[in-house]
Structure formats: C-alpha cells, structure tokens
Amino acid sequence: MQNRPPKSWRDAVEHEINIPDQPILATDKVRYVGEALAVIVAESRYLAEDAAELIEVDLEPLPAVATVDMALATDAPKVHDDLKSNVVARLRIRKGDAAGILASGVRSIRHRFTNHRYLAMPIECRGVVSQYDSRSDSLTIWSSTQVVHWVRREVAVRLGLPESRVRCIAPDVGGGFGVKGHVYPEDVLIPYLARRLGRPVKWIEDRHEHLLNSTHARDDRHDVEVAFDDKGRILAIRDNFVKDSGAYTPVGIGAPSNTIAHLLGPYDIPHLEAAATVVVTNKTPNAPYRGSGRPEGVFVMERLMDLVARELGMDPVELRLRNMIPPERMPYSVGIPYRDGVPVVYDSGDFPAALHEAINALGGLEAIRAEQRAAWAEGRFLGLGVASFVEGTGAGPFEGATVRIDPSGEIFVATGACAQGQGHETIFAQVAADEWGVTPDQVTVSIADTGSIALGYGTIASRSAVNSSSAIRKASAVLRQKVFAIAGHLLECAIEDLELRDGRVSVKGVPTMSISLAEIAQAARPGWDHRRPPGMSGGLEVTEYFEPPTVTWAYATHAALVEIDRITGAPIIRKYVVVHDSGVLINPKLADGQVLGGVCQGIGGGLLEEVIYDQDGQLLTGSLMDYLVPTASDMPPIEVIHRETPSPLNELGVKGLGEGGAIAPPVAIANAVCDALRPAGYEIFATPIRRSEILKAIDKILG
Amino acid sequence: MTELHKIRVEVNGALVERTVEPRRLLSDFLREDLGLTGTHVGCEQGICGACTILLNGRAARSCLIFAVQVDGAKVMTIEGLSNSGAVRHLQDLFSKHRALQCGYCTPGMIVVAYDLLQHLPSPTAQEIRDGMSAALCRCTGYVGIIEAVTEAARERVAAVDCATPVHMTSD
Numbered sequence: 001m002q003n004r005p006p007k008s009w010r011d012a013v014e015h016e017i018n019i020p021d022q023p024i025l026a027t028d029k030v031r032y033v034g035e036a037l038a039v040i041v042a043e044s045r046y047l048a049e050d051a052a053e054l055i056e057v058d059l060e061p062l063p064a065v066a067t068v069d070m071a072l073a074t075d076a077p078k079v080h081d082d083l084k085s086n087v088v089a090r091l092r093i094r095k096g097d098a099a100g101i102l103a104s105g106v107r108s109i110r111h112r113f114t115n116h117r118y119l120a121m122p123i124e125c126r127g128v129v130s131q132y133d134s135r136s137d138s139l140t141i142w143s144s145t146q147v148v149h150w151v152r153r154e155v156a157v158r159l160g161l162p163e164s165r166v167r168c169i170a171p172d173v174g175g176g177f178g179v180k181g182h183v184y185p186e187d188v189l190i191p192y193l194a195r196r197l198g199r200p201v202k203w204i205e206d207r208h209e210h211l212l213n214s215t216h217a218r219d220d221r222h223d224v225e226v227a228f229d230d231k232g233r234i235l236a237i238r239d240n241f242v243k244d245s246g247a248y249t250p251v252g253i254g255a256p257s258n259t260i261a262h263l264l265g266p267y268d269i270p271h272l273e274a275a276a277t278v279v280v281t282n283k284t285p286n287a288p289y290r291g292s293g294r295p296e297g298v299f300v301m302e303r304l305m306d307l308v309a310r311e312l313g314m315d316p317v318e319l320r321l322r323n324m325i326p327p328e329r330m331p332y333s334v335g336i337p338y339r340d341g342v343p344v345v346y347d348s349g350d351f352p353a354a355l356h357e358a359i360n361a362l363g364g365l366e367a368i369r370a371e372q373r374a375a376w377a378e379g380r381f382l383g384l385g386v387a388s389f390v391e392g393t394g395a396g397p398f399e400g401a402t403v404r405i406d407p408s409g410e411i412f413v414a415t416g417a418c419a420q421g422q423g424h425e426t427i428f429a430q431v432a433a434d435e436w437g438v439t440p441d442q443v444t445v446s447i448a449d450t451g452s453i454a455l456g457y458g459t460i461a462s463r464s465a466v467n468s469s470s471a472i473r474k475a476s477a478v479l480r481q482k483v484f485a486i487a488g489h490l491l492e493c494a495i496e497d498l499e500l501r502d503g504r505v506s507v508k509g510v511p512t513m514s515i516s517l518a519e520i521a522q523a524a525r526p527g528w529d530h531r532r533p534p535g536m537s538g539g540l541e542v543t544e545y546f547e548p549p550t551v552t553w554a555y556a557t558h559a560a561l562v563e564i565d566r567i568t569g570a571p572i573i574r575k576y577v578v579v580h581d582s583g584v585l586i587n588p589k590l591a592d593g594q595v596l597g598g599v600c601q602g603i604g605g606g607l608l609e610e611v612i613y614d615q616d617g618q619l620l621t622g623s624l625m626d627y628l629v630p631t632a633s634d635m636p637p638i639e640v641i642h643r644e645t646p647s648p649l650n651e652l653g654v655k656g657l658g659e660g661g662a663i664a665p666p667v668a669i670a671n672a673v674c675d676a677l678r679p680a681g682y683e684i685f686a687t688p689i690r691r692s693e694i695l696k697a698i699d700k701i702l703g
Numbered sequence: 704m705t706e707l708h709k710i711r712v713e714v715n716g717a718l719v720e721r722t723v724e725p726r727r728l729l730s731d732f733l734r735e736d737l738g739l740t741g742t743h744v745g746c747e748q749g750i751c752g753a754c755t756i757l758l759n760g761r762a763a764r765s766c767l768i769f770a771v772q773v774d775g776a777k778v779m780t781i782e783g784l785s786n787s788g789a790v791r792h793l794q795d796l797f798s799k800h801r802a803l804q805c806g807y808c809t810p811g812m813i814v815v816a817y818d819l820l821q822h823l824p825s826p827t828a829q830e831i832r833d834g835m836s837a838a839l840c841r842c843t844g845y846v847g848i849i850e851a852v853t854e855a856a857r858e859r860v861a862a863v864d865c866a867t868p869v870h871m872t873s874d
Contacts, residue, residue: 123745123841124807174807207746421805421842600844624750631836632845
C-alpha cells in the first residue's frame with residue numbers, strides 16, 4: 001500500500017483492517033476470472049499467444065463468492081484462506097448521537113441504495129516496458145502509471161534493489177482516471193523478467209484483459225436511515241454500507257473512507273453514524289476511479305434529499321437550501337476526521353450560491369416547474385434533478401518540486417506529478433513563469449520521471465494542481481533568495497532594493513540597473529571565477545517538498561433538465577449545468593476540460609456503463625460491445641460555470657478539480673428522472689438508471 | 704496459419720512490399736512492420752476507433768482487418784494525412800478547441816472527422832455527432848471535438864459558397 005492511514009486517523013476512527021497481499025502471479029488459488037497465473041515471454045505477441053494456447057491449466061473449481069451476500073453468509077467459502085472471514089475492513093465514524101435521534105420518535109425514512117460496478121476505461125490500456133542494464137544492475141521501467149515513485153519503490157523492494165538503481169518513467173499516458181493510480185503485478189513482473197532474461201521486455205494490455213484485470217470501481221450497498229423534522233431540517237443519518245472489493249484491495253480503505261467523509265456533503269447535519277464493511281469476493285479488484293467513494297456517498301445523500309422532500313411535499317431545491325451550510329459559517333467544522341487524520345473543515349465557499357446559480361442557468365425554479373406542469377398536461381415527462389456535493393481535493397501527504405535556472409536563463413521544473421492528459425506541463429509552466437516573471441515557453445517541465453526528482457507521490461486524488469504547484473512556488477521562493485543575493489552582490493545594492501520583472505532582477509525604480517536570470521545563473525556556476533557572494537554554494541537549484549495541512553474543499557451543484565422518451569424510456573438530458581468551485585483556476589480552459597470529461601464519465605456511469613458478473617463470478621461484459629462507453633451522440637448540452645473562492649490552505653488559493661465532474665451525474669440524472677415520473681411515484685434506489693424500469697413507470701401513469 | 708504471404712500495398716502514397724502471416728492484423732502491420740505508430744490500438748474489437756485509417760479512401764478499422772486483405776489496396780494512415788497537409792487545418796482546430804487531452808484517441812478521431820467531411824460536405828449538427836460517434840474519447844466529453852469538426856464543416860460550406868477561397872479567420 002502507498003500509505004497506511006496516519007496515527008491520528010487510526011486513533012479517531014473505529015477500524016479493523018486486514019488487507020490481503022496480492023500475489024504477482026496466482027499460486028495455489030485463482031481468486032477471480034482474469035487473474036494471471038502464468039507468464040509467457042516471446043519475440044512477438046503472436047508467438048506468445050500461440051504459447052498461451054499450449055498451457056494446460058489443471059484447476060479444481062471451488063464454490064464462487066460472487067456477491068457481498070454470498071461473501072457475508074455464515075457458511076461462505078473464504079476468498080483468502082488465511083483470513084478469518086471475507087471481511088477485510090470495518091470502519092465506523094460517529095458524531096453526535098444518530099441512534100438516539102432515530103429512536104426518539106422523530107420522522108424518519110429508511111432505504112437501501114446500490115451503486116453498481118463500473119470502471120475508468122481510458123482509451124489506452126495499460127502497458128509496461130522494462131530494460132535491464134547488467135553492468136550497473138539497474139532497471140528502467142516505462143509504465144503507463146499515475147504513480148512512478150510508488151512503482152519504483154515497489155520494484156526496488158520486491159527485487160531487492162536500491163531505489164537508486166530503478167528508474168520509472170510514464171511519458172504521455174493515454175488517460176488514467178485512477179485505474180492507473182496504483183502498482184499492478186505487471187509493474188513488478190515485467191522488470192523482473194527483463195532482469196532475469198537480460199533483454200528488454202514489453203507487455204501491452206489488450207482491451208479484453210483491461211476489462212478482466214484492470215481494477216473496477218464503485219460497487220457498494222447502503223442501508224440508510226434519515227431523521228428529519230417537519231420544517232425539512234435533516235437531524236441525523238445512519239448509514240451501514242458494504243463494499244464489494246473484489247478479490248484484492250490494492251488501495252486499501254481509500255474509497256470507503258471517502259464515502260464516509262463526503263456523505264454529509266454541503267449540509268449542516270448534527271448527527272451521523274456511518275459504518276463501512278469491506279468484503280472480498282471472486283471478482284476483479286476494486287480500486288479508486290475518478291471520485292473514489294464520493295459518487296457512492298453522494299448518490300445516497302442526494303437521493304435522500306429528494307426522498308425527504310417528497311415526504312414533506314417540499315421542493316427538493318428548497319429542502320437543500322434549508323439544510324445547506326451558509327457562507328457566513330465558513331470555515332465549517334464537520335466534526336469527523338478526514339483520511340489524513342485531520343478534522344474535516346470546509347475551508348471556503350458559498351454552497352447555496354452555487355445551487356441558486358445552477359437553477360438559474362436552467363431558467364429559474366418557477367419557470368422550470370411551470371414548464372414541467374405544462375409537459376405533464378401534454379403527457380410528456382420532464383424533470384429537474386439537482387445534486388450538490390463537496391469534495392476533499394489536493395490530498396497530501398506531499399509533492400515536491402525541483403526548480404533550476406540554467407546558465408541560459410531557462411527555468412527547469414521537475415515534480416512528482418504524472419500527467420495523463422490533464423495539461424500538467426502547461427499549468428506548471430504557468431505557475432513557474434509567474435514565479436520568475438518569464439513566459440511559460442521559457443520553462444521546461446519534467447514530470448512522471450523518478451530520474452528527475454528524488455521523491456514523489458503521483459497524480460491521484462485531484463491533488464497535482466494543489467501540491468505540485470505549491471511545491472514549485474515554495475522551491476522558487478527559496479531559490480529567489482539566492483538569486484537576489486547574487487544580484488545584490490553584482491549590482492552592489494541591498495537585496496531589499498531589488499525586484500524581479502520580465503526575467504530580470506532590477507533595482508526598484510531604476511530599470512536600467514538590472515541583470516538577467518541568465519547572467520545570474522552564469523555568475524552562480526561552481527568553479528573558477530564565479531561571482532557569488534563569499535561563502536555561498538554554487539549553482540541555482542532548489543528542491544522543496546510541499547506538505548499540505550489537509551485537503552482543500554471544492555464543491556459543486558450539478559443540475560439536469562431531463563425529458564423521458566416515452567417510446568424507449570431513455571432519459572434525454574435537455575441541458576446539464578455544472579456550477580463548480582475549485583478555488584483559483586490556473587488555466588480555465590483546462591479546468592473546463594476536466595469538468596466536461598468528468599461529466600461525460602458520470603453520464604456513462606449513470607446510464608450506460610455496467611460491469612456484470614453471473615452467479616459463478618464469470619464476467620459477462622468482457623468487451624466494448626458489452627460494456628457501453630458514451631459516444632459523442634450521448635452527450636447533452638453542458639454549461640460549466642466556475643466560481644473561484646480561494647482556498648486559504650495554500651498560497652495559490654487553488655483546490656483540485658480532476659474528479660468533481662464525475663461525482664454527481666448519476667444522481668443528478670436519477671433525481672431528474674424521478675422528478676419527471678413523480679405522477680407514478682417512481683423512485684430510483686440503484687444505479688445504473690434502467691430504461692426498462694422507466695418504461696414500467698410510464699405504463700403505470702398511462703395505464 | 705503461419706505460412707507467409709507476400710503483399711503489395713500502397714501506404715501513404717508509397718508502394719510497400721512485405722511478407723506477412725495471414726493472421727497479422729493490419730494495425731500490427733502498420734505499427735510494427737512499417738513503424739507507423741500513429742495508428743493507435745484501443746480495443747481490437749472494432750468499437751473505440753483509435754485505429755481508424757483510410758482504406759481505398761474510406762474510414763476503416765485497421766484492428767478488424769488482416770494485412771493480407773489489403774493486398775493491392777491503398778491505405779492512408781494519420782502520418783500520410785498529416786505529412787500531406789490534408790488534415791492540417793483539422794489538427795489546428797482540434798488544438799484551438801481543446802479537442803484532446805491525453806491524445807490517444809486523436810489520430811483515429813482526426814481520420815474519422817476527415818472521412819466525415821469528405822463524404823458529407825455540409826453535415827448537420829446531428830450528422831456530426833453521429834459521425835464522430837465512430838470513435839471513443841474518454842477525456843474530453845467530446846465537447847471540443849464536436850466544436851472543432853463543426854467549425855471545419857462551417858468553413859467548408861463557406862468556402863464552397865464563395866467563388867474564391869475565403870480567408871479563414873478564427874473567431
């Protein structure tokens with residue numbers, strides 16, 4: 001595991017964690033369809049596949065554990081024989097007294113919600129190439145990973161090499177979204193083979209293997225009770241949920257603890273009890289995918305909001321507004337710990353404003369309701385769906401940056417982030433350019449290469465804009481002191497009299513007295529005839545690590561106007577609005593891209609994408625013909641509205657935004673569908689949203 | 704299955720002669736035998752469209768075709784379309800509209816868009832959406848892709864409507 005939760009978390013959360021190790025190749029027991037049990041190395045893929053055909057596997061079928069209910073049955077076969085049961089983790093967080101409130105006779109409802117299994121599906125599958133140098137006993141690994149430093153560490157540990165003899169590079173990875181955010185068996189196996197064979201070894205995953213063997217996501221089931229008063233104030237929530245982790249749990253309790261930490265969302269709810277049970281089954285391992293536990297919790301909470309509103313005969317928008325934390329209460333302490341062990345405190349923002357803005361972008365609540373009534377009168381089904389959520393972003397524990405000024409005056413930046421299309425090189429160049437008063441094209445950025453920076457964490461958890469940018473700023477600040485000291489020495493003036501402008505250090509108010517960064521870098525060179533102040537070390541290079549105090553809290557409201565196609569049952573999204581606040585935007589165009597791409601994946605997850613297993617644990621959706629990914633035709637008109645409330649937790653004021661877009665679409669659309677079909681009393685308790693069920697509701701209305 | 708066949712193919716305007724196994728996929732032939740790695744492979748199930756090339760002038764999935772099947776045919780890959788300048792403007796529009804993030808789908812997307820505009824000179828908005836659904840993108844939500852192709856289509860119509868080529872201004 002990359003990190004076990006810190007002591008402060010372990011002290012604050014009731015927990016029991018027994019995460020089983022995942023073997024590089026299955027031995028003795030194969031635990032899911034797709035688990036690798038042999039490896040073939042050949043000079044071409046065609047020969048390797050021929051050889052695979054020749055392998056005869058002598059397997060004895062064991063009873064399958066294909067669902068969480070099968071896993072939790074008292075006589076359940078054990079997926080891992082060395083564990084006491086199929087439960088690999090239990091977590092429980094409480095604030096206030098939810099049980100007491102629910103037992104006190106106040107109004108309450110209880111429901112069961114299911115988030116189905118779906119997955120990231122980048123268009124480029126995974127791949128690992130490794131080359132061994134026998135003279136230096138060192139390995140170079142090119143892996144399509146989001147976490148090069150973690151891969152390096154794992155390979156070094158498993159193969160008994162010092163980390164300095166392992167280099168991992170992840171250039172131009174074709175999409176990630178979390179599925180490439182942890183170490184896979186192939187990341188270790190391929191370097192092992194390269195070293196053993198003394199030849200470069202390449203492994204490229206095909207799509208069928210990707211569906212079988214790259215991690216899946218979501219897949220949990222919640223039993224929830226919610227207590228509320230007649231005015232629509234939510235008083236308490238109790239949520240017991242079970243997460244189907246598949247056969248292994250490569251990223252531990254990350255997703256379920258996210259589900260708990262994000263359950264209460266932007267609402268002021270005094271009492272909470274949330275408990276997660278993570279079970280292993282005979283399915284592909286489950287690991288974080290864009291949102292990682294948040295879409296699951298947000299589905300539960302935002303469906304509950306609509307269900308409570310229905311109980312009270314109140315508009316769901318009004319119910320949300322009555323429960324939302326007002327801006328004057330920011331920063332707001334939720335009263336539960338985050339996964340980094342720090343108490344959850346929403347750092348900044350205006351939740352009700354985002355909700356209002358989203359509704360207004362759809363024409364305003366009164367107009368929407370009038371149109372809905374008119375539609376119903378014509379026998380059409382039109383509905384409004386809203387989903388508001390918060391999102392802890394920019395998670396620690398750290399990211400570093402090396403900033404160097406070459407004798408040419410060019411700025412070089414290296415950081416541990418790994419891009420898969422987000423535009424990291426662009427935004428890091430922007431941040432460095434601002435720090436040094438140069439243009440972005442004068443900055444060279446190196447990412448996703450353990451050879452460029454000693455320590456790194458990687459790109460997961462909407463963290464790179466926050467952590468890498470802050471590290472670049474921090475390293476630049478330290479390096480600037482040296483630059484100014486040399487400039488003061490050369491210009492024979494006090495450091496306080498200097499300023500940085502257009503790539504030059506000049507005397508304030510005397511622009512003619514200036515010196516370029518290139519000249520300073522030349523003066524700083526180690527060796528004869530340097531021109532540094534006495535006692536100063538040579539070179540212009542600084543590495544600093546940014547360790548965020550905790551996560552920054554982004555938030556958003558998604559709103560969808562949906563009309564149901566009466567013939568097919570298809571929910572047609574007439575317009576989809578995202579009002580999103582991830583603090584200061586470094587590059588608004590790239591931010592749009594992150595949100596839009598996320599929404600597309602969320603729409604897919606809500607309406608199209610589904611991993612299906614049969615009762616024997618056999619995967620039934622092993623191709624893109626069975627697993628439906630949204631196409632251009634599936635995308636509705638989307639409006640993205642950014643709010644920019646700076647985070648007080650870092651100097652740039654940025655919050656993360658990689659995942660937010662994918663969190664809310666399933667529930668925003670579900671709420672809209674239920675709203676459209678209110679005349680039938682139709683409610684959705686499970687994703688994906690099924691046209692067959694919608695058609696039944698329509699039949700009920702039309703008789 | 705492993706007996707070799709000699710094939711002669713025109714690839715990007717140049718005649719290529721190679722011996723291949725009959726089972727060799729055209730996508731592998733292009734990428735590995737000819738080094739034309741611009742043709743990407745995303746699913747080998749004919750769904751994602753990353754491997755789209757032009758076969759005798761029409762878009763085709765190179766992952767669903769054996770190399771022996773293109774004996775005597777004309778194949779145009781993204782390299783050929785790029786180097787000839789045929790898709791230069793589409794590429795610029797993809798850049799302008801942020802129609803890519805990771806870029807893995809992009810070669811196939813460009814070929815699909817080129818084919819669409821060649822055969823539907825003035826497509827409707829719906830025709831563009833449906834046509835571009837021949838390739839999957841997992842990063843962008845297709846918004847920039849649709850904008851780029853829409854602008855290219857609009858410019859073509861404008862160019863056809865005028866007697867002389869119009870000066871393309873970016874809005």
